[in-house]
Each structure stands twice: as C-alpha cells, then as structure tokens.
Amino acid sequence: AAAPKPLPGYAGWKSANALIVHSGSTLETRRAAFGTSVITPSGQLYVRNNLPAPDAAILENRDAWSVAIEGVKSPRTLTLAELKTLGLETVATVLQCSGNGRGFFPSKPSGTPWTVGAAGCVVWSGVPLRAVVAALGGLADGMAYVTGTGGEKLPEGVDPLSVLVERSVPLKAMDDAILAWEMNGEPLPLAHGGPLRLVVPGYQGVNNIKYVKRVAFTPAQSQARIMQHGYRMSPPGTKASPDQPSVWEMTVKSWINGPLPEQGPLKAGVAQVHGVAFGGTHPVKGVEVSVDGGKTWQAAQLVGPDLGRFAWRQFVLPVRLGAGTHVLASRATDTAGNVQAEQREENVGGYNNTSWSDHAVTVTVA
Numbered sequence: 001a002a003a004p005k006p007l008p009g010y011a012g013w014k015s016a017n018a019l020i021v022h023s024g025s026t027l028e029t030r031r032a033a034f035g036t037s038v039i040t041p042s043g044q045l046y047v048r049n050n051l052p053a054p055d056a057a058i059l060e061n062r063d064a065w066s067v068a069i070e071g072v073k074s075p076r077t078l079t080l081a082e083l084k085t086l087g088l089e090t091v092a093t094v095l096q097c098s099g100n101g102r103g104f105f106p107s108k109p110s111g112t113p114w115t116v117g118a119a120g121c122v123v124w125s126g127v128p129l130r131a132v133v134a135a136l137g138g139l140a141d142g143m144a145y146v147t148g149t150g151g152e153k154l155p156e157g158v159d160p161l162s163v164l165v166e167r168s169v170p171l172k173a174m175d176d177a178i179l180a181w182e183m184n185g186e187p188l189p190l191a192h193g194g195p196l197r198l199v200v201p202g203y204q205g206v207n208n209i210k211y212v213k214r215v216a217f218t219p220a221q222s223q224a225r226i227m228q229h230g231y232r233m234s235p236p237g238t239k240a241s242p243d244q245p246s247v248w249e250m251t252v253k254s255w256i257n258g259p260l261p262e263q264g265p266l267k268a269g270v271a272q273v274h275g276v277a278f279g280g281t282h283p284v285k286g287v288e289v290s291v292d293g294g295k296t297w298q299a300a301q302l303v304g305p306d307l308g309r310f311a312w313r314q315f316v317l318p319v320r321l322g323a324g325t326h327v328l329a330s331r332a333t334d335t336a337g338n339v340q341a342e343q344r345e346e347n348v349g350g351y352n353n354t355s356w357s358d359h360a361v362t363v364t365v366a
C-alpha cells in the first residue's frame with residue numbers, strides 16, 4: 001500500500017491518526033475517531049477547501065479583518081473588532097459537507113468519496129447576523145437571500161465567477177446565522193475559516209463561508225458557478241442547472257460509530273452500539289438501532305448533553321451479540337416526524353446521502 005499522505009501545512013497541527021488525507025484540501029475524520037462525547041475536537045475535524053487556503057498571514061491581526069455588509073439600509077464595512085461590540089452568541093452545530101456519504105454511491109460521482117467523516121459537531125461563538133443587520137438600519141427592501149463571499153485570493157486568468165466561493169441561502173437562515181470568530185473555545189483556525197466565518201446552522205457545509213469578506217442581502221442568488229451549477233441535486237442523467245434544488249438545509253441522518261469492523265473481531269456478549277444523529281434544522285426525536293440489517297428495530301437511548309437543535313446527539317443501545325456476522329444500522333427521526341430513509345436520493349453530484357442502509361456496518365463475533 002502507498003504511504004499515507006502527510007497533512008497539508010495549514011492543517012499540520014491536526015491529529016494525523018484521526019484523519020484520512022484524501023488530498024491537500026480534503027481531510028476526513030476516521031469513523032473510529034468520532035468518540036462518544038458530542039463535540040468533535042478541532043484537531044480531528046474534517047477539512048474541505050474548494051480553493052487553496054489563504055496565507056496564514058490573514059490571522060496576524062484578527063481584529064483588523066474586515067467584512068462588507070451590503071443590502072442593508074446603511075451598508076458598511078466592519079472590522080472584527082467592531083463586530084465584537086454588536087453582540088455575542090454561542091451555538092453548537094453539525095458542520096457537514098454536502099458530499100458526506102458520496103463514497104457509498106455505486107455511481108461513483110466525481111468528488112471526494114467521503115464515507116461518514118466529512119462531518120463534526122462544533123461550538124461557535126460570534127455575533128448574530130440579525131444584530132449586525134439591526135445595527136446597520138435593517139434590511140434594504142426586496143431582499144430574498146443571504147449571500148456570503150469567501151476571502152480567498154482568486155487564481156489569475158480565469159473568470160472570477162467560475163472559482164469564487166460565494167453561496168446564497170434563503171433569507172430566513174438569517175435568524176440563526178452568526179459571524180463566528182471562535183470555535184471549540186479557541187480563536188477560529190485558518191483551516192476552518194479564521195479570522196471570521198459565516199455559520200448557517202442546519203445548512204450543508206458549503207454554505208458556511210470561511211474567511212468571509214462580504215455578507216450581502218440580495219434579491220437573487222449569487223451568479224458564481226458554485227451557486228448556479230455546483231451543489232445542485234441534479235437527477236441522474238441530467239446536467240447541473242440553477243432550476244434544481246441547491247444543497248441548503250440538512251435532513252435527518254444518523255450513523256453508528258462503534259462497534260466497527262476496523263476495531264477487530266468482537267467477543268460474544270453485550271456490545272454498546274453507539275453513534276450520532278441529527279435533524280438538520282429540527283431536533284432529533286429518537287434513534288432506532290437494528291442488528292439484523294434493518295429487519296427489526298429497537299429504540300436506542302440518547303446520551304450526553306443536548307446542545308440544541310443544530311447539534312448532533314449521541315445515542316447508545318446495549319445489544320447481546322452471539323457468534324456470527326451482524327449488520328448494525330441506525331435510523332433517526334426528527335421532531336417534525338421525518339424518518340431517515342433507507343435509500344439515498346440518487347443525484348449526479350453524490351450529495352446529501354442520508355441512507356441508513358448505506359451507513360450500516362457489518363461486524364463479526366468470533
């Protein structure tokens with residue numbers, strides 16, 4: 001086998017043992033590294049960059065970082081120091097790449113073949129976006145989207161709109177969005193969007209704009225390629241187009257993080273089947289576990305602190321496993337009554353895989 005790829009420089013501080021290095025811009029958390037204590041440590045959190053990460057020099061004077069706020073009555077460019085005077089909120093969210101689970105699509109869509117590890121549950125601190133809007137006189141008339149723009153330097157000689165990381169989410173997302181400068185109790189690392197990130201709780205990873213340099217309230221969606229043609233739920237055999245649904249809100253999902261086949265053969269007896277479950281913008285109501293590949297289900301118990309509707313919950317079910325092979329699956333339900341589906345929704349990009357069947361694991365008891 002080829003030697004494992006080293007961590008890229010901007011993420012060199014991360015725990016190499018906990019991560020799969022797909023490329024210099026895609027790092028995945030190992031399934032066995034998730035643990036059971038809710039928060040994903042920053043050193044184990046996945047990374048996905050659509051463009052090369054900016055120079056670490058942008059962290060030298062964090063408070064001087066500035067963000068342009070447009071589409072409000074009194075548009076202004078604010079520094080991070082100024083933002084810090086406008087309000088403070090802390091929120092735990094599941095940060096999950098819309099392509100998490102792509103590796104389970106038999107159609108082998110292009111893009112990173114993530115299985116479960118392009119996700120984590122992290123705590124952000126920052127200023128509520130609505131407080132910033134209020135400070136700038138409220139929204140201008142006719143706005144329908146919140147559009148965030150990444151602060152990367154764009155490659156030269158190409159149409160900026162073809163590479164710019166700029167995403168629009170429906171205006172209602174403003175109610176929960178924050179401009180965050182802290183993650184898991186530390187100043188936001190460059191790898192995760194420091195000095196400042198637009199965090200849109202409950203929305204797929206791509207909408208959480210790192211090194212955000214502009215937040216605009218706009219009447220229409222961004223013209224950037226990543227918005228118009230990227231990240232669309234394109235039915236099989238179609239070309240991505242702006243009339244197909246964009247990857248916005250996440251939907252109910254769970255998976256088992258232990259026991260796992262890579263942890264070696266199990267001894268006969270009781271195993272604590274555990275994993276994570278989340279409902280996107282709805283709280284998780286419950287999780288069921290199956291040890292027979294989905295023929296029968298038993299209610300698992302939610303464990304650990306409830307960090308709010310955007311965080312994931314850990315679940316556990318003690319099960320007695322005899323000698324042989326067992327297919328372990330989990331299926332979550334949210335408070336709106338949505339039940340995690342058995343099958344993935346087929347789509348060209350391999351997005352939003354919430355299939356409980358794809359996420360099942362097979363373990364052997366010796």
Ligand code: MSS
Pocket residue numbers: 045046047048049050051095096097098099149150151152165191192193204205206207208209210211212
């Ligand atoms: N932002 C920016 N600025 N840039 C880039 O590239 N990416 C996306 C987000 N944001 C980007 C941004 C994606 S795509 C994702 S997932 C996320 O981010 C990730 O994060 P982290 O922190 O983990 O790295 Mo898929 O849907």
